[in-house]
Every structure is written in C-alpha cells, then in structure tokens.
Amino acid sequence: MRQPDIEIYLREDHVPAVLDWLGTQGQLQLPAGKRQGNLMLNGECIPVQIIPKAAGKWTSIWLDSPDTPWATDAECAQAVFAATGHEVRCSVGTWQETDGEADADRWLKVNANGAEEFSWPSP
Incomplete structure (x- = not known):
C-alpha cells in the first residue's frame, strides 16, 4: 500500500549525500542553507522538509507527497542506502496516534547488514 508521504532519518553528516542523491532523482530546489524546498519529479512538485535532530542525532527528510x-x-x-552506503532509518509502516503506543517505537534500519526491525524509543 502506498504511503501518503515518505519520511526517512539519517545522521546529520550524511544529509549532503542524500540531498545530492535526491538531485539525481529529479530537480531538487532547496535554496542554500534552507530546510524547505521542492523536488520536481515526473511533472510533480514534491515538498521537501529537512528537520535536524528530529530524533536525537538523526535528521528527518520528509517528502510530503504520495x-x-x-x-x-x-x-x-x-x-x-544502495546509493549512499549510509544507514537509513524509517518507520516500519504507516503509524498514527490513533494506532496506540504499542507500535510507536517499531522502526526499520537499513544498512550493510540489510533491513532489520528494531525498537527506537522516543526521547
């Protein structure tokens, strides 16, 4: 099932590599020093937001479009991960507050060991 948006997390020092990669996927319009912009991709304008330290040392990159x-x-x-070789984290699936707390800390990490589910408690 297609998610309504995409959100991934990576270490702050890996953000430039991911932004470079996004620029190869489409035309990334992110003014220097800004944390909001757009990715023009297949005729679609996809809002992009970068949130430093969204989860401790991990930065969120949010693509607000299905x-x-x-x-x-x-x-x-x-x-x-395939393009950059840097570990990426994301939710295991779509989660909303109405789903309850039981699955809120379930995450997926993708790295050299493959994709693995783990618990990533909120601070």
Whole structure:
C-alpha cells in the first residue's frame, strides 16, 4: 500500500549525500542553507522538509507527497542506502496516534547488514 508521504532519518553528516542523491532523482530546489524546498519529479512538485535532530542525532527528510517513486518509507530507505552506503532509518509502516503506543517505537534500519526491525524509543 502506498504511503501518503515518505519520511526517512539519517545522521546529520550524511544529509549532503542524500540531498545530492535526491538531485539525481529529479530537480531538487532547496535554496542554500534552507530546510524547505521542492523536488520536481515526473511533472510533480514534491515538498521537501529537512528537520535536524528530529530524533536525537538523526535528521528527518520528509517528502510530503504520495507521488514519489517509492511506495513506502522502507523502499525509499533501501534506495538511499544502495546509493549512499549510509544507514537509513524509517518507520516500519504507516503509524498514527490513533494506532496506540504499542507500535510507536517499531522502526526499520537499513544498512550493510540489510533491513532489520528494531525498537527506537522516543526521547
């Protein structure tokens, strides 16, 4: 099932590599020093937001559109890892507050060991 948006997390020092990679996927319009912009991709304007330290030392990159090439956060995370070699984290699936707290800390990390589910408690 296609997610309504894509959100991945990576270490702050890996953000430039991911932004470079996004620029190869489409035309990334992110003014220097800014944390909001757009990715023009297949005729679609996809809002992009970068949130430093969204989860401790991890930065969030949020693509606010269902019109990305990736149906899920996990697909995007796997593509980012394949292109950059940097660990990427994402939710295991769509989660909303109405789903309760039981699954809120379930995450997926994609790295050289493959894709693995883990618990990532909120601070």
